[in-house]
Amino acid sequence: MGYGNAPDEPEFGAGSDAPARVVPDAPAAGPVVRTHTSGPGDNALFEYLLRLGDDRLILGQRLAEWCGHGPILEEDIALANVSLDLFGHATLLLKLAAEVEGNGRDEDALAFLRDAVELRNVQLVELPRGDFGFTIARQFLFDAFGELYFAALARSTHEALAGIAAKAHKEIRYHLRHSTDWVLKLGDGTPESHARMQRAFDELWRFTGELFAMDDVDRAMVEQGIGVDASTLRGAWRDRVNAVLAEATLRVPDDGYMVGGGRLGRHTEFLGHLLAEMQSVVRAHPGAQW
Amino acid sequence: MTDTQWPLWEVFTQEGQGAPHEHAGSVHAVDAEQALQNARDVYARRGKVVSLWVVPSIAISASTPEDVGPFFDPGNDKPYRHPQFYKVPRGVRVY
Numbered sequence: 001m002g003y004g005n006a007p008d009e010p011e012f013g014a015g016s017d018a019p020a021r022v023v024p025d026a027p028a029a030g031p032v033v034r035t036h037t038s039g040p041g042d043n044a045l046f047e048y049l050l051r052l053g054d055d056r057l058i059l060g061q062r063l064a065e066w067c068g069h070g071p072i073l074e075e076d077i078a079l080a081n082v083s084l085d086l087f088g089h090a091t092l093l094l095k096l097a098a099e100v101e102g103n104g105r106d107e108d109a110l111a112f113l114r115d116a117v118e119l120r121n122v123q124l125v126e127l128p129r130g131d132f133g134f135t136i137a138r139q140f141l142f143d144a145f146g147e148l149y150f151a152a153l154a155r156s157t158h159e160a161l162a163g164i165a166a167k168a169h170k171e172i173r174y175h176l177r178h179s180t181d182w183v184l185k186l187g188d189g190t191p192e193s194h195a196r197m198q199r200a201f202d203e204l205w206r207f208t209g210e211l212f213a214m215d216d217v218d219r220a221m222v223e224q225g226i227g228v229d230a231s232t233l234r235g236a237w238r239d240r241v242n243a244v245l246a247e248a249t250l251r252v253p254d255d256g257y258m259v260g261g262g263r264l265g266r267h268t269e270f271l272g273h274l275l276a277e278m279q280s281v282v283r284a285h286p287g288a289q290w
Numbered sequence: 291m292t293d294t295q296w297p298l299w300e301v302f303t304q305e306g307q308g309a310p311h312e313h314a315g316s317v318h319a320v321d322a323e324q325a326l327q328n329a330r331d332v333y334a335r336r337g338k339v340v341s342l343w344v345v346p347s348i349a350i351s352a353s354t355p356e357d358v359g360p361f362f363d364p365g366n367d368k369p370y371r372h373p374q375f376y377k378v379p380r381g382v383r384v385y
Contacts (some may be wrong), residue, residue, distance in 0.1 A: 072296070170295050177327070181324060185324075
């Protein structure tokens with residue numbers, strides 16, 4: 001199979017033979033760094049699948065960092081299970097993306113040979129894992145979103161995508177049950193756990209707007225009956241989050257400034273470090289076979 | 291020394307409709323919901339489990355090693371306790 005860009009692809013980025021292009025560090029609100037995967041372009045479906053897959057790829061990697069560091073053995077296993085589920089979703093979505101792209105890349109090349117500016121995940125999932133409370137708070141916010149999103153995506157007119165979504169949705173329902181239980185226990189726990197959970201939600205809140213943002217790619221997918229209009233899910237998501245946080249005796253943060261840009265390749269400084277670790281083996285041993 | 295572990299729960303898994311719930315192991319958890327989730331993650335992720343029970347370990351009364359003699363002495367000198375003297379009538383299917 002072989003990794004790397006096909007010869008007829010733009011010559012830059014991971015796996016290219018061309019000298020590394022100097023990519024300026026993208027400031028949070030700076031200009032979009034155009035890559036061959038940015039923008040609606042001529043293949044909105046490819047772009048859309050990358051977004052779905054990258055969210056799960058990156059969060060799976062963040063959760064995998066807990067392996068061997070969980071607060072108790074059972075939770076260590078639970079976090080690794082969720083991580084593996086997310087990698088499973090990412091594998092299917094990126095495999096489909098590779099087929100749609102039709103440029104000779106496979107799901108491994110998409111996962112391990114793209115640089116940060118080519119990744120399309122929301123910034124929420126790339127933030128460092130923090131303490132256990134932070135990991136749980138993020139997981140709950142993401143699971144509550146994913147549960148609604150994938151239920152809707154399972155009704156996609158794209159048969160393969162609908163199938164992936166239906167399978168993933170079952171697993172996401174369990175993820176949400178698990179993260180919800182922990183939010184309740186930690187929020188309504190000790191003063192220490194309560195304070196940590198409140199701090200985590202306060203810190204994470206400005207990253208939640210991006211989950212519901214819609215651009216030309218999303219709108220094109222909705223028009224074709226393939227994608228989900230995330231903006232319509234916000235009300236139900238807020239209801240769920242409000243209810244759980246209220247029961248957990250936590251305050252729902254105020255909607256203030258929301259960051260964004262992950263869908264266009266603008267990321268926090270943390271993603272590059274994550275990729276450096278996640279991609280190190282593949283990049284050190286290109287084309288290696290297990 | 292104080293025990294800082296969370297309470298222990300015994301886990302029973304059922305691998306098909308009608309099959310018995312069998313003891314699979316144990317997990318630590320602070321309540322039943324968490325015990326169910328931990329049991330699911332530790333014992334039911336692979337395989338074909340269709341049902342889970344979790345029971346607080348302290349709710350189980352167990353025989354002790356000293357009970358072995360009085361409880362379980364098989365009574366091999368009491369052959370009438372064993373059913374192998376009976377002939378299965380013709381026409382009855384043996385499972």
